[in-house]
Amino acid sequence: MNPPLLTPSQTVGPFFAYSLTARQYGYDYSSLLDAHLADTNRDKQIILTGRIFDGAGNVVNDAVVEFWQPEPQHPDVIDYPRRPGTFRGFGRLGTGTTADHSFTFTTFKPTATVTGDAPHVNVILMMRGSLRTLYTRLYFADEPEANAHDALLNSIASERRTTLLANQIGVDTYQFDIRLQGENETVFFDL
Amino acid sequence: MTASATHPPHLYPDYKSTILRSPTQPLLLVPDHLRNLRLPVFGESCLGELDNDLTKNARKNGEPIGERIRVFGRVLDESGRPIPNALLEIWQANAAGRYIHKAEIHDAPLDPNFLGAGRVLTNAEGHYSFYTIKPGAYPWGNHYNAWRPNHIHFSVFGHFLDQRLVTQMYFPGDPLFAYDPIFQSTPVQARERLIAQFRMEQTEAEFALAYEFTIVLNGRTQTPFDR
Numbered sequence: 576m577n578p579p580l581l582t583p584s585q586t587v588g589p590f591f592a593y594s595l596t597a598r599q600y601g602y603d604y605s606s607l608l609d610a611h612l613a614d615t616n617r618d619k620q621i622i623l624t625g626r627i628f629d630g631a632g633n634v635v636n637d638a639v640v641e642f643w644q645p646e647p648q649h650p651d652v653i654d655y656p657r658r659p660g661t662f663r664g665f666g667r668l669g670t671g672t673t674a675d676h677s678f679t680f681t682t683f684k685p686t687a688t689v690t691g692d693a694p695h696v697n698v699i700l701m702m703r704g705s706l707r708t709l710y711t712r713l714y715f716a717d718e719p720e721a722n723a724h725d726a727l728l729n730s731i732a733s734e735r736r737t738t739l740l741a742n743q744i745g746v747d748t749y750q751f752d753i754r755l756q757g758e759n760e761t762v763f764f765d766l
Numbered sequence: 767m768t769a770s771a772t773h774p775p776h777l778y779p780d781y782k783s784t785i786l787r788s789p790t791q792p793l794l795l796v797p798d799h800l801r802n803l804r805l806p807v808f809g810e811s812c813l814g815e816l817d818n819d820l821t822k823n824a825r826k827n828g829e830p831i832g833e834r835i836r837v838f839g840r841v842l843d844e845s846g847r848p849i850p851n852a853l854l855e856i857w858q859a860n861a862a863g864r865y866i867h868k869a870e871i872h873d874a875p876l877d878p879n880f881l882g883a884g885r886v887l888t889n890a891e892g893h894y895s896f897y898t899i900k901p902g903a904y905p906w907g908n909h910y911n912a913w914r915p916n917h918i919h920f921s922v923f924g925h926f927l928d929q930r931l932v933t934q935m936y937f938p939g940d941p942l943f944a945y946d947p948i949f950q951s952t953p954v955q956a957r958e959r960l961i962a963q964f965r966m967e968q969t970e971a972e973f974a975l976a977y978e979f980t981i982v983l984n985g986r987t988q989t990p991f992d993r
Binding site for chain 1: 792867883980
């Protein structure tokens with residue numbers, strides 16, 4: 576028997592919200608995932624916020640943003656409803672419900688991984704006008720030493736590396752804007 | 767099988783929204799450990815009793831209008847190995863071609879008994895199945911007199927980062943295929959993989975027609991238990 580052939584990707588389209596982010600958008604359906612990667616009562620929090628810009632500089636108001644922060648010491652099972660006190664590491668938001676179309680996740684600062692990567696969060700993006708899922712990573716501008724030794728960051732031309740850095744803008748708040756095209760176009764991964 | 771022979775390009779100008787939203791720089795080649803990064807595992811607790819029956823999970827005062835169907839299939843990797851415990855999230859228009867989404871303005875009726883959202887997990891052999899109403903075609907603003915073929919949206923979590931697939935399932939023989947830039951953006955040799963197959967032998971007498979849609983994700987040499 577011939578091996579099966581890969582299923583092609585198609586766009587998530589503009590009308591995902593009542594399934595993928597129902598609670599956030601006020602639809603009468605459950606949501607497995609939300610803005611909180613970590614339990615808000617237990618872990619020291621950081622806030623990761625940003626916006627997505629298209630090639631004309633317009634803010635994208637109909638994207639789905641997923642943040643994935645695996646932590647070796649935490650189980651990665653998603654339960655529903657979520658069990659208090661557990662770290663999930665995975666969050667999902669649409670950009671259609673805030674006035675400025677920003678996304679804002681809460682988590683704790685990631686640890687460096689066993690593979691020697693600097694602290695980071697994996698970012699998955701889907702939106703109308705995107706025929707393929709986009710992947711990138713959020714690193715922290717205030718981790719210069721770890722970043723200097725990160726193999727993936729070092730594989731990027733230095734002038735584009737900063738597009739993957741979240742900048743501290745408050746006590747526990749980091750800003751990570753994503754640019755789909757143009758000057759400072761975010762580095763996306765070939766997965 | 768290379769990705770470029772399977773997936774649409776990022777930029778496909780006939781689908782106008784890609785023009786300002788597709789990356790212009792080459793994508794970064796990444797090490798295998800990123801490709802092989804495990805996604806979270808979704809527990810059985812994630813499934814509500816009616817999540818796999820869109821004909822029942824939003825009833826208010828009766829049954830939803832339209833043609834009841836069962837959609838079933840398997841989630842496999844490229845070597846043909848079943849992917850158990852894959853999460854499939856589903857959304858679609860109702861039988862009249864109307865999405866319940868608040869931004870949707872198409873002048874077709876909402877169905878008070880149909881939401882159009884559901885989810886399923888694959889079993890140990892990679893099988894999934896759900897009931898729904900066959901979605902209608904709907905018009906959109908991409909170009910004059912633009913209509914999308916009937917389709918069901920799927921968001922799929924396999925086990926690894928490169929098994930995070932978002933796709934759409936179409937129905938056989940749709941006359942709109944030739945006019946739809948989203949379907950046409952797919953390389954010609956891969957388009958038929960987006961079309962479910964009608965399965966008479968799976969049809970449930972006096973209840974529902976059946977369509978099979980196999981989903982194949984990027985391959986792996988390891989099993990999910992090798993981590």
